[in-house]
Amino acid sequence: MKDAVQILAISDDINVCNLIHTSLSSHGHQAICVPTSLDAIQMLSRGVRAEFVLIDVAKSQSNEQLFDPALLQMVRSEQLCLLTEKEDTHWQSSAANWNIQTVWTKPLTRHHIERLARWQHAAPSPSANTPSEAAGGYHLEELDDNRFFLAASPVMMQLYRDIRVLAPVDIPVLILGESGVGKEIVAMLLHKYHTRSENRFLNVNCAALPTELLESELFGYEAGAFTGAMKSKPGKFELANKGTLLLDEIGEMSPQMQAKLLHVLQDGSFCRLGGRSPTKVDVRVLAATNIDMQTAITEKRFREDLYYRLNTLTLIIPPLRERREEIPLVMEELNRRGGSGIGEPLVLSDRIFDAALEYHWPGNLRELRNFVIRTLILRDQESAYAYLRSKTQTQSNMSAASVTGDAGNRKTANLSGMKDAISEIKNQTEIRMLRDALSASNWNRRRAAMNLNISYRSLLYKIQQHGLSA
Numbered sequence: 001m002k003d004a005v006q007i008l009a010i011s012d013d014i015n016v017c018n019l020i021h022t023s024l025s026s027h028g029h030q031a032i033c034v035p036t037s038l039d040a041i042q043m044l045s046r047g048v049r050a051e052f053v054l055i056d057v058a059k060s061q062s063n064e065q066l067f068d069p070a071l072l073q074m075v076r077s078e079q080l081c082l083l084t085e086k087e088d089t090h091w092q093s094s095a096a097n098w099n100i101q102t103v104w105t106k107p108l109t110r111h112h113i114e115r116l117a118r119w120q121h122a123a124p125s126p127s128a129n130t131p132s133e134a135a136g137g138y139h140l141e142e143l144d145d146n147r148f149f150l151a152a153s154p155v156m157m158q159l160y161r162d163i164r165v166l167a168p169v170d171i172p173v174l175i176l177g178e179s180g181v182g183k184e185i186v187a188m189l190l191h192k193y194h195t196r197s198e199n200r201f202l203n204v205n206c207a208a209l210p211t212e213l214l215e216s217e218l219f220g221y222e223a224g225a226f227t228g229a230m231k232s233k234p235g236k237f238e239l240a241n242k243g244t245l246l247l248d249e250i251g252e253m254s255p256q257m258q259a260k261l262l263h264v265l266q267d268g269s270f271c272r273l274g275g276r277s278p279t280k281v282d283v284r285v286l287a288a289t290n291i292d293m294q295t296a297i298t299e300k301r302f303r304e305d306l307y308y309r310l311n312t313l314t315l316i317i318p319p320l321r322e323r324r325e326e327i328p329l330v331m332e333e334l335n336r337r338g339g340s341g342i343g344e345p346l347v348l349s350d351r352i353f354d355a356a357l358e359y360h361w362p363g364n365l366r367e368l369r370n371f372v373i374r375t376l377i378l379r380d381q382e383s384a385y386a387y388l389r390s391k392t393q394t395q396s397n398m399s400a401a402s403v404t405g406d407a408g409n410r411k412t413a414n415l416s417g418m419k420d421a422i423s424e425i426k427n428q429t430e431i432r433m434l435r436d437a438l439s440a441s442n443w444n445r446r447r448a449a450m451n452l453n454i455s456y457r458s459l460l461y462k463i464q465q466h467g468l469s470a
């Protein structure tokens with residue numbers, strides 16, 4: 001996209017970011033929105049090109065935070081544009097020092113953005129047609145531990161908007177999605193935009209531990225509570241006090257633990273193992289799972305009362321194969337970051353991007369991340385390409401075998417390939433049944449749910465999960 005104007009907007013205001021994204025993408029231009037100047041500097045230092053940098057002057061931020069000298073070293077003052085509140089003037093002297101000529105007063109309108117997009121600047125157009133430049137706007141957000149959240153597809157942009165609206169509200173959120181889609185990343189974002197972010201974000205994998213161990217992990221124990229408990233130890237609930245606790249893979253929690261958790265969620269207090277006096281905590285509990293909770297409730301594997309405690313709101317993260325436009329962007333971003341530890345970034349070949357776009361990614365972003373890391377370590381793009389192609393081939397063989405009953409193909413399948421194929425067949429069957437029931441009921445979802453003998457909520461979840469539409 002040769003004439004695309006790339007705008008890097010520094011704004012913590014979700015409405016400003018939305019407006020920039022929607023106004024620019026409809027003109028074929030690209031916008032990236034980051035919350036702080038520091039994020040912008042990191043992006044620019046990693047080689048992201050910006051023709052304009054729009055700084056939303058938030059009253060909450062000091063001039064030192066807003067006008068970081070490192071930013072001025074990376075962009076010229078005529079590329080900078082300030083967006084300010086009417087009565088706010090605290091930015092004026094810094095703007096004068098920086099020689100910033102363009103200052104707009106809020107509210108930001110489409111008209112502003114379109115004007116910006118029409119301006120012809122002396123800066124040369126981006127030369128390389130990298131995947132990120134070709135793919136239109138995206139949103140990138142830094143998280144702890146060199147992790148990041150990237151959204152480019154309409155469904156993920158909407159998810160990001162939902163997260164920003166939900167994050168500051170102290171209510172339980174249930175995060176649903178296949179394994180590796182980024183449920184923990186979403187939980188980290190929910191924590192980041194809450195005042196609790198000054199305190200800890202902790203994560204407990206409820207499937208990884210047997211009931212007794214999970215209980216001591218969550219609630220802690222007193223000395224002598226069991227053999228080997230020499231000293232008392234606080235649990236994750238205590239450690240996350242005033243912060244956020246993610247209960248990952250909640251769907252795998254045993255019935256005994258579900259009962260105990262329900263109790264804690266009801267009154268916010270619990271006893272350490274072997275303890276007598278109750279401890280009261282103030283923790284925001286988030287839960288995540290990749291299982292279908294409605295089925296788990298129907299099959300009595302999950303308590304309905306606990307489910308309703310946990311899912312005041314539900315966020316559903318779609319699998320990577322349903323937002324393929326993000327594949328090259330995430331690959332590029334992981335590749336850029338590869339420099340810090342694994343090996344220098346590579347110039348990834350078009351063949352690799354094409355092969356990645358064709359592959360189904362059953363392990364979602366985790367599998368993609370592992371693939372990029374493996375490629376950075378081995379530094380052999382040809383073998384990385386061959387690896388992806390063979391996985392894609394195995395997948396299509398599996399599908400063919402499942403349709404034709406080709407026993408020969410099935411014999412050559414390894415165990416993980418077989419699992420993928422089974423889940424693919426299950427998916428396809430489910431999609432076909434959903435489509436049939438929905439078109440038979442003329443997209444009356446209540447009637448379709450009745451005909452399918454599943455709950456209305458479960459049907460809504462499945463429609464979203466498979467991206468079905470009338």
Ligand SMILES: Nc1ncnc2c1ncn2[C@@H]1O[C@H](COP(=O)(O)OP(=O)(O)OP(=O)(O)O)[C@@H](O)[C@H]1O
Nearest residue numbers: 147148149150179180181182183184185365366369
């Ligand atoms: N939107 C995203 N942008 C960038 N990286 C992502 C995104 N979503 C996930 N990832 C990366 O993908 C990997 C898996 O993410 P995460 O652990 O959050 O998935 P999950 O859904 O919680 O997995 P599981 O169900 O196995 O617990 C991580 O390395 C994470 O950094």
